[in-house]
Amino acid sequence: MRPTTDEIEVRxxxxxxxxxxxxxxxFLTLTTLPSPYIQPPQERFTSDKILLGSxxxxxxxxxxxxxxxxxxxxxxxxxxGLFQIVNHGIAPAELMGVTAAxxxxxxxxxxxxxxxxxxxxxxxxxxxxxxxxxxxxRVLEWRDFLKFEYLPQRHDFAATWPSVCKEQVIDHFEKIKxxxxxxxxxxxxxxNSVIDESNKETLMGTMRMNFNYYPKxxxxxxAIGTGRHSDINTLTxxxxxxxxxxxxxxxxxxxxxxxxxxxxIPGAIVVNIGDVLQILSNDRYRxxxxxxxxxxxxxxxxxxxxxxxxxDSVIEPLPEVLEDNEMTRYRKIVYSDYLxxxxxxxxxxxxxxxxxxxx
Numbered sequence: 211m212r213p214t215t216d217e218i219e220v221r222x223x224x225x226x227x228x229x230x231x232x233x234x235x236x237f238l239t240l241t242t243l244p245s246p247y248i249q250p251p252q253e254r255f256t257s258d259k260i261l262l263g264s265x266x267x268x269x270x271x272x273x274x275x276x277x278x279x280x281x282x283x284x285x286x287x288x289x290x291g292l293f294q295i296v297n298h299g300i301a302p303a304e305l306m307g308v309t310a311a312x313x314x315x316x317x318x319x320x321x322x323x324x325x326x327x328x329x330x331x332x333x334x335x336x337x338x339x340x341x342x343x344x345x346x347x348r349v350l351e352w353r354d355f356l357k358f359e360y361l362p363q364r365h366d367f368a369a370t371w372p373s374v375c376k377e378q379v380i381d382h383f384e385k386i387k388x389x390x391x392x393x394x395x396x397x398x399x400x401x402n403s404v405i406d407e408s409n410k411e412t413l414m415g416t417m418r419m420n421f422n423y424y425p426k427x428x429x430x431x432x433a434i435g436t437g438r439h440s441d442i443n444t445l446t447x448x449x450x451x452x453x454x455x456x457x458x459x460x461x462x463x464x465x466x467x468x469x470x471x472x473x474x475i476p477g478a479i480v481v482n483i484g485d486v487l488q489i490l491s492n493d494r495y496r497x498x499x500x501x502x503x504x505x506x507x508x509x510x511x512x513x514x515x516x517x518x519x520x521x522d523s524v525i526e527p528l529p530e531v532l533e534d535n536e537m538t539r540y541r542k543i544v545y546s547d548y549l550x551x552x553x554x555x556x557x558x559x560x561x562x563x564x565x566x567x568x569x
Contacts, residue, residue, distance in 0.1 A: 220244045221350070228327040230340040230354035233320050235425040243429040246350050253349075253434060255459065255503050261468040266290065266460070268475065272297035274392050283393060284400045291440075291483040291498030292460050294475055295393075300385045302477045308382045309451055311375035312421040312511040315356055318374060326356060326372065333370040335359040342437065347556040352433045352504045353424050358383075360417040375421070383417060386447050386479075386515045390414065393481060394445060394517070401491055403530040412486075412545075413444055415520035422512045424457075427504040435502035435510075437557030441484040442548060443518030448482070450474035454510045461499040472500075485548075485563040486519060489540045492527040499560055521546040541566050 224234050224246075234244070267286045271279055286293035316323070323338060331337040336358045341351040360383045361367035368376055391405075394413055398405050405413055424435045435457070450458065452474050459469040460482070472480060488497040502512075519525065526542035543566050552562045 216245060220246050221344075224340055224350070225344045228324045228330075229320060230323070230338070231350075231352055232316055232323070232354050232423055232425055236320070240428045243427065243432050247352055248432045249349055249434050253437065254431065255434065255469075255501060256431075259467055259469050260459070261462045261470050264462060264470045266470060266472050266480075267293040268478065269293055269295050270297050271295045271389075271392075274396075280396045280400070283396050287397055287483050287487070287495045289496070290460065290462075290470070291488075291496035292472065292480065292500070294472070294478040294480050295389075296475065296478050298389050298479060300389075300479075304381065304385065305449055305477065306452075308375075308378040308513060309449065309511060311378035312356075312423070312513055314374040315372055315421055316354070316423045316511070318372070322372075335361060335367050336371050342557050343553060343555070346554065349556075351435060351437055351557070352427050353422055353435050353502070355423065356421040358419045358421075360419070379419060382449075382513070383419060383515065387417065389479070390417075390445055390447060390515070390517045397445075397487065397491075397495065401494065401528055401531055402533075403528050409528075412490075412519045412523040412525070414517045415523065416443075416516075416518050418516045418518075420512075420514050420516075422502075422514070424502065424504050424510045424512075426509050427506055430504045430506050433504055435504040436500075438499055438501040438559050439557040440488075440497040440499045440560045440563065441482060441514075441516065442486070442552045442562060443484040443516045444486040444490075445484055445517045446480075446482045447515045447517070448480040449513040450478075450480060451511050452476050454505070454508060456505065457503055457510055458512075459501055459503065464496070469501075484516075484518065485560075486525055486545075488563060489525050489566075490528050490531075492531045492536065492539050494531065497560065497563060519545040521549070537568075539568055541568065 269282045325332050326338040328337040328339040338356045340354045458472040462468040482498050485497045487495045523545045527538045
């Protein structure tokens with residue numbers, strides 16, 4: 211089907227004119243969903259898909275040395291691929307501060323936000339875009355996001371970040387990094403391996419952060435905030451905005467279409483397993499497919515931090531998980547090639563990790 215004039219005009223305003231969906235809702239009083247955002251019926255999230263009576267594990271990590279904490283983390287990583295942690299050491303005020311900073315950026319005037327648009331950003335390590343891959347997607351996602359790359363080895367890596375949020379972003383990176391290291395140590399030790407110089411760059415050689423912004427949506431049942439996908443990195447630590455329910459959902463099992471609500475818990479951080487850990491563990495851990503639903507009551511922000519490999523890392527199951535003549539389930543792949551596969555198409559579940567799995 212050829213796109214209509216309205217579709218072309220909306221896409222041009224949102225993508226080519228660098229306004230994003232935030233600019234669209236600020237510019238127009240929308241009572242119906244613009245056609246480029248109307249998802250096909252099979253991609254819409256409906257209430258019959260929600261698995262009632264199931265909940266996401268909430269793990270108290272106040273004592274990282276407690277063997278019970280390690281068991282709970284490994285069990286959750288194996289069964290669901292997602293859990294929440296509390297008493298992790300980051301003060302609630304600091305979490306609220308970075309959330310407020312994210313909102314602060316998206317409340318900047320449109321011309322100021324455009325300075326960071328991907329492809330022409332004033333910063334090499336921070337850029338703004340909309341949807342997921344707006345030049346490849348037939349249907350757009352109801353989301354804008356600002357991405358930051360953490361490069362502490364460069365003294366000026368954050369010099370041109372937006373002043374409204376620079377301090378809070380750097381602080382959040384610094385607070386999240388040791389928590390990520392503790393979780394990864396537990397998960398890798400459970401595979402009879404250790405984090406050392408031989409694998410550290412593969413496990414946690416890069417850190418990136420998103421400010422995700424989901425505007426209020428006129429017809430949320432027809433739209434999606436973030437399409438169903440698994441994260442391609444090693445581990446993601448996500449801060450949800452307090453008080454906005456029915457937003458984040460995780461697929462309950464690999465072979466069904468039931469989803470579990472991941473509620474925002476004040477002070478909690480959501481941890482989800484990425485594809486790299488699923489591959490390294492030879493399927494002992496599960497990268498979780500998830501999606502984000504929007505609403506017509508209020509906007510929402512979320513702040514994921516992605517920990518992953520450097521681009522030239524070779525991703526394959528760890529030798530320790532293959533010691534008992536276990537067959538490898540994945541062909542080896544350079545991470546940069548894996549990234550190209552993921553970002554070269556719209557969100558489509560777990561097709562990227564499945565594409566390198568042996569039959």
